[in-house]
Amino acid sequence: xxxxxxxxxxxxxxxxxxxxxxxxxxxxxxxxxxxxxxxxxxxxxxxxxxxxxxxxxxxxxxxxxxxxxxxxxxxxxxxxxxxxxxxxxxxxxxxxxxxxxxxxxxxxxxxxxxxxxxxxxxxxxxxxxxxxxxxxxxxxxxxxxxxxxxxxxxxxxxxxxxxxxxxxxxxxxxxxxxxxxxxxxxxxxxxxxxxxxxxxxxxxxxxxxxxxxxxxxxxxxxxxxxxxxxxxxxxxxxxxxxxxxxxxxxxxxxxxxxxxxxxxxxxxxxxxxxxxxxxxxxxxxxxxxxxxxxxxxxxxxxxxxxxxxxxxxxxxxxxxxxx
Amino acid sequence: xxxxxxxxxxxxxxxxxxxxxxxxxxxxxxxxxxxxxxxxxxxxxxxxxxxxxxxxxxxxxxxxxxxxxxxxxxxxxxxxxxxxxxxxxxxxxxxxxxxxxxxxxxxxxxxxxxxxxxxxxxxxxxxxxxxxxxxxxxxxxxxxxxxxxxxxxxxxxxxxxxxxxxxxxxxxxxxxxxxxxxxxxxxxxxxxxxxxxxxxxxxxxxxxxxxxxxxxxxxxxxxxxxxxxxxxxxxxxxxxxxxxxxxxxxxxxxxxxxxxxxxxxxxxxxxxxxxxxxxxxxxxxxxxxxxxxxxxxxxxxxxxxxxxxxxxxxxxxxxxxxxxxxxxxxxxxxxxxxxxxxxxxxxxxxxxxxxxxxxxxxxxxxxxxxxxxxxxxxxxxxxxxxxxxxxxxxxxxxxxxxxxxxxxxxxxxxxxxxxxxxxxxxxxxxxxxxxxxxxxx
Numbered sequence: 060x061x062x063x064x065x066x067x068x069x070x071x072x073x074x075x076x077x078x079x080x081x082x083x084x085x086x087x088x089x090x091x092x093x094x095x096x097x098x099x100x101x102x103x104x105x106x107x108x109x110x111x112x113x114x115x116x117x118x119x120x121x122x123x124x125x126x127x128x129x130x131x132x133x134x135x136x137x138x139x140x141x142x143x144x145x146x147x148x149x150x151x152x153x154x155x156x157x158x159x160x161x162x163x164x165x166x167x168x169x170x171x172x173x174x175x176x177x178x179x180x181x182x183x184x185x186x187x188x189x190x191x192x193x194x195x196x197x198x199x200x201x202x203x204x205x206x207x208x209x210x211x212x213x214x215x216x217x218x219x220x221x222x223x224x225x226x227x228x229x230x231x232x233x234x235x236x237x238x239x240x241x242x243x244x245x246x247x248x249x250x251x252x253x254x255x256x257x258x259x260x261x262x263x264x265x266x267x268x269x270x271x272x273x274x275x276x277x278x279x280x281x282x283x284x285x286x287x288x289x290x291x292x293x294x295x296x297x298x299x300x301x302x303x304x305x306x307x308x309x310x311x312x313x314x315x316x317x318x319x320x321x322x323x324x325x326x327x328x329x330x331x332x333x334x335x336x337x338x339x340x341x342x343x344x345x346x347x348x349x350x351x352x353x354x355x356x357x358x359x360x361x362x363x364x365x366x367x368x369x370x371x372x373x374x375x376x377x378x379x380x381x382x
Numbered sequence: 383x384x385x386x387x388x389x390x391x392x393x394x395x396x397x398x399x400x401x402x403x404x405x406x407x408x409x410x411x412x413x414x415x416x417x418x419x420x421x422x423x424x425x426x427x428x429x430x431x432x433x434x435x436x437x438x439x440x441x442x443x444x445x446x447x448x449x450x451x452x453x454x455x456x457x458x459x460x461x462x463x464x465x466x467x468x469x470x471x472x473x474x475x476x477x478x479x480x481x482x483x484x485x486x487x488x489x490x491x492x493x494x495x496x497x498x499x500x501x502x503x504x505x506x507x508x509x510x511x512x513x514x515x516x517x518x519x520x521x522x523x524x525x526x527x528x529x530x531x532x533x534x535x536x537x538x539x540x541x542x543x544x545x546x547x548x549x550x551x552x553x554x555x556x557x558x559x560x561x562x563x564x565x566x567x568x569x570x571x572x573x574x575x576x577x578x579x580x581x582x583x584x585x586x587x588x589x590x591x592x593x594x595x596x597x598x599x600x601x602x603x604x605x606x607x608x609x610x611x612x613x614x615x616x617x618x619x620x621x622x623x624x625x626x627x628x629x630x631x632x633x634x635x636x637x638x639x640x641x642x643x644x645x646x647x648x649x650x651x652x653x654x655x656x657x658x659x660x661x662x663x664x665x666x667x668x669x670x671x672x673x674x675x676x677x678x679x680x681x682x683x684x685x686x687x688x689x690x691x692x693x694x695x696x697x698x699x700x701x702x703x704x705x706x707x708x709x710x711x712x713x714x715x716x717x718x719x720x721x722x723x724x725x726x727x728x729x730x731x732x733x734x735x736x737x738x739x740x741x742x743x744x745x746x747x748x749x750x751x752x753x754x755x756x757x758x759x760x761x762x763x764x765x766x767x768x769x770x771x772x773x774x775x776x777x778x779x780x781x782x783x784x785x786x787x788x789x790x791x792x793x794x795x796x797x798x799x800x801x802x803x804x805x806x807x808x809x810x811x812x813x814x815x816x817x818x819x820x821x822x823x
Binding site: 273362 | 718765767770817
């Protein structure tokens, strides 16, 4: 054996648990301590196999008469000899072992995404203050009764508690899977999402009043679900930057499912109880942007609404007749 | 049924008290009272009308009725027979007379507007009731009337009460009878001391004491005359007939409402249209004395028509409502005031288990509107909500809300609710209503 080889031992999640360098002509592998590489796997024989180079210089693994045998990984056919290939590890017992020589071509260096420089406490504080400010302002502007401290404190504490739990769970997950909790980064993600939601809700309120664009408030649930999905995606990216497409796909699918269910629920409630999610939300008249319409134009729209109402009725009669 | 049982238990308690009093008091006079004489003549012609579930053969509701001719015709309330009229496959009618005879009942005609129905019994040659002759009964307030029927399915009774003339502020003509009408007596006759029918028991005011109503007898007499003149005319498809009569009735109601018109009433710097129709009950409301101290003052009037129409057990419609609230901030800022106004101007939602049976989903439209050109009109935030009646064509419930948009600290919230109205009629009325919201000149 004139060349160095590397043998790796993979753990259950197929990460490399150990990597050993060998320079000899032959490597013996087994559970016994007389081997060159000792494997702590009860399903591996004391003298399980040897790895050597054949006449043509190929690396070969050869079973030394074990009970459980030698397999290529992800293959169920037992083999006596395997000509090794760096990309196809072999398996003995429950242990998977890739064998590679120094010439093995590793992948090119991955370009690092520019790290968000949000390690400090400042961004979280700033975001937190912004969310808090908007929430308090919205509460204050919708205050019509006797001012009460509990009206402000209870929702704020509740939301603070929820955010803490949410960020805590993601931090624990991040810690489990990537080693570092990244609490501040997770906090920034959650607070950004909350800020987006708060801004959206105020904007939707403004648009439905000032421009009489109702769709923004009608579809608040879609916007909420989207923001939530984005937050989850960024949290998942914190956990590990691998398989981002898969994670994105799963989140998109869940998002569509949630929106679909909510839409279905709303349309069924609309049919059964006739409650379109219609709420009049006024603002000071000075904020009006849409022009004041002539009453004839307004009543033309009203006449147009009749078409939808009559269509509802025909559809209802049709459905009743079908049943 | 549960409600009936509860009421019945309560009645049993009352009856027990009554018995105790009777023992303690004077023995009854031996001379028969007027009520005794009237009731003694009643048995063969006084009826209980039962709605029976055809499949089970058991009664699902009971009312009363009375024979009006030798041909077996009898009068009762439409609301006593409404289940049969609407669902003839599921229900049928039976009668039990005060003389103990029983038999089948055939529904011949209905008068939705006056809550009356004509039925035919297989009971001929029995004595029958006569109506008081003439357009008006010629009675004076305080005259004795005797109302008969079978309250709560407890047995036939006679109730002594007084005639108190026609009810005021009502669109549907009714006689005010001061006497105890109870569920189950609907459709029974109310007669004078000589046994002539003045009216038909129809309803009572819950929350009042002995405030009961009769349908004037002349409506029953004229319905009867129509049926006798055209015996074959009785519609067999009562559901379609109900739709037709409802349409005619509401056309009359809204024609009258439109013709009576609106009169301007001042609310702070605004003037608002109030109805001039006499069949509305109007009430004022202010929040000035509310504790904890309010932060915006409301002065409002609310006018509701007394025009409701029974169509089915779960559909009573035909009510019209107008209200105006003048709202002024005390120490709310403009945003807070706008929130406060929003709370005052939500569309009223009719909902519940039977929503889907009678109505299509409600749809709304809102915009900023100003009545054409003239400078007297403040800009409004106007909302229009509509749902159609599923089973009746061109019939809608419409709700219009307008909030003035000229000041940030003061506004008029005006609402108009129209039940069972044609779309075009509603549009025309709403237009007049919105044009009625003006600045005071």
